Amino acid sequence: MKVPLWRVAFARSGDKGDTANVGLIAFTESVYPFLVDNVTADKVKQHFKDICRGSVDRYELPNLRALNFLLHESLGGGGTVSLMLDAQGKTFSAALLRMEVDVPEELVHEADEVSGWSERLE
Amino acid sequence: MPDSPDRPVRVASGQGFWGDWQEAPKLQVRRGPIDYLMLDYLAEITMSILEKQRERDPTAGYARDFVDMVLDLAPDLVSEGIRVVSNAGGVNPDACRDALVQRLADVDTVRPLRIATVRGDDLMSRLDEVLAAGHELRNMETGEPLSTVRERVTAANAYMGAGPILQALRQEADVVVTGRSTDTALTYGPLIHEFGWKADDWNRIAAGVVAGHINECGAQACGGNTLFRWRELDLIEPGYPIIEASADGSFVVTKHASLGGRVNWASVTEQLVYEMGDPTEYITPDCVADFSTIRLEDLGDDRVRVTGVEGRPRPELLKVSIAYRGGYKATGTLTYSYPDAYEKAVAADRVLRGRLDRLGLEFDEIRTEYVGAGACHGPLAGPPDPSVPEVELRISVRGEDRARVKRFTRELAPLILAGPPTVTGFAAGRPRVHEVMAYWPALIERDVVESVVQVEVTEA
Secondary structure, eight states: OEEEGGGTEEEEEEEETTEEEEEEEESSTTTHHHHHHHSOHHHHHHHTTTTOOSOEEEEEEGGGTEEEEEEOSOSTTSTTTOOOTTTTOTTHHHHHTTSEEEOOHHHHHHHHHHHTHHHHHO | OOSSTTSOEEEEEEESSTTOOTTHHHHHHHSSOOSEEEEOOOOTTHHHHHHHHHHHOTTOOSOHHHHHHHHHHHHHHHHHTOEEEEOTTTTOHHHHHHHHHHHHTTSOOSSOOEEEEEEOOBOGGGHHHHHHTTOOOOOTTTOOOGGGTGGGEEEEEEOBOSHHHHHHHHTTOSEEEOSSBOTTHHHHHHHHHHHTOOTTOHHHHHHHHHHHHHHTTGGGGTTTTOOSSGGGOOOSSBOOOEEEEOTTSOEEEEOOTTSBSOOSHHHHHHHHTTTOSSTTOEEOSSOEEEGGGOEEEEEETTEEEEEOOEEEOOOSEEEEEEEEEEEEEEEEEEEEESSSHHHHHHHHHHHHHHHHHHTTOOOSEEEEEEETTTTTTGGGGOSOOTTOSEEEEEEEEEESOHHHHHHHHTTSGGGTTSSSSSEEOOTTOSOOOEEEEEEEEEEEEHHHHHTTOEEEEEEO
């Protein structure tokens, strides 16, 4: 089923100069391979096309069931040079979680148990 | 100090940045047993702010909050045998020490406190000498040599590792005050000292680096800023992380049970990926840690075990953090209400930019954002909702000429009477002009720094 990433993963973002990083973490072991297959560097670049002026790098961390994305040239110059409200990319985590992914329904429900969405959706 | 060889060494985090929660260090010391309290004050731009303060006042240039904190905690530190390791010294560790010595004279402790200061990271005072010796300090991002901005440089500090912290602890310091130490060394320095890890024991030092990365952002490892089941957390009095480390390099992340927040696989994982670059190459002055080797085990009850960390030899070069003057900037805001809040804010922006044009004011950058209508996520947030209750117009400029930036700050208020309707939110007055401090990361040979590092211990 098509779901926003926030149904199956959570994230945290931060900055290094003009580069933002977004760490994307799967709620469950079974969802992680779907993130690896579907949340590619190209897709993330396309998703952030209005924010990220540079390239996107992706690193896999299966040990943490996480993917780390580096979004280059995304913070208006970074640090105190930047005029952006979110000059440190602190909300980019939530921005990435807006992306839509296709994940088998039973795996989404497994993730809902971990994330607490199963209780909230009742 | 551990009383038995099997007892873990507990390094507690008390501050994740300058401006963090003032109660945290006290709670870390008073709500349960710890051996070390690490306090991180320095971000990339902090050194230039501190350097500006020192220019105006030679006895300033360090985190003043730190002095109050140590004063308050001094009796506990002595009675409990807790040692403090902090980079609060900023660009002036000696002045920090002097303030501590002076004010501790009035505090009743059963024995004097031993305060160590670490100097040598500050390259500003000998920058020309360093450049003349052939160190070009090229920008790691652009490749340009520092000579292109030399006249505008305001601060230059090398990142020191655990070396000087170890020296200070060996000299029985109760409080270690450094300048630009890496954030992680404030945690792994004490671990190397306690366990006697050899300088080339890369795996164990890398484990200490991972522990340091978890500690360095305070409550962020304990459910602060978490997206994982955040509604369930009580963050009024959040726990801050405590590392319970063993000699083999494994450790448990936990928090005091009486404090709020949460330590679980999710809170630790979120902190591990925070500000992460290439996870296999986490470079510090003392080793290169590989975060792809970390194994987490959630033990329940706010305890997560970390094992398996592998590291590689330390780099030949040290990182240098340089700040230079990059012009001026200002940000003004006005709030427009329903109906058509977004449309009114857009109209106001058009008026303001038109007036700047007619004044002939040009800037390196003008940026308009609509808070409440996509300021954080841009078009990803979808089209602005016409029924949104209010939208804040946020307009910012940056340029080399301070007078022009200042002129811009006088163009906000006129929009109240001479602009689109139902506007408020101007009580704070004209926006302030801020000097921009640009960041210049560079590398330098170790010897240039390590040959001048000094550790001095004073009793107070």
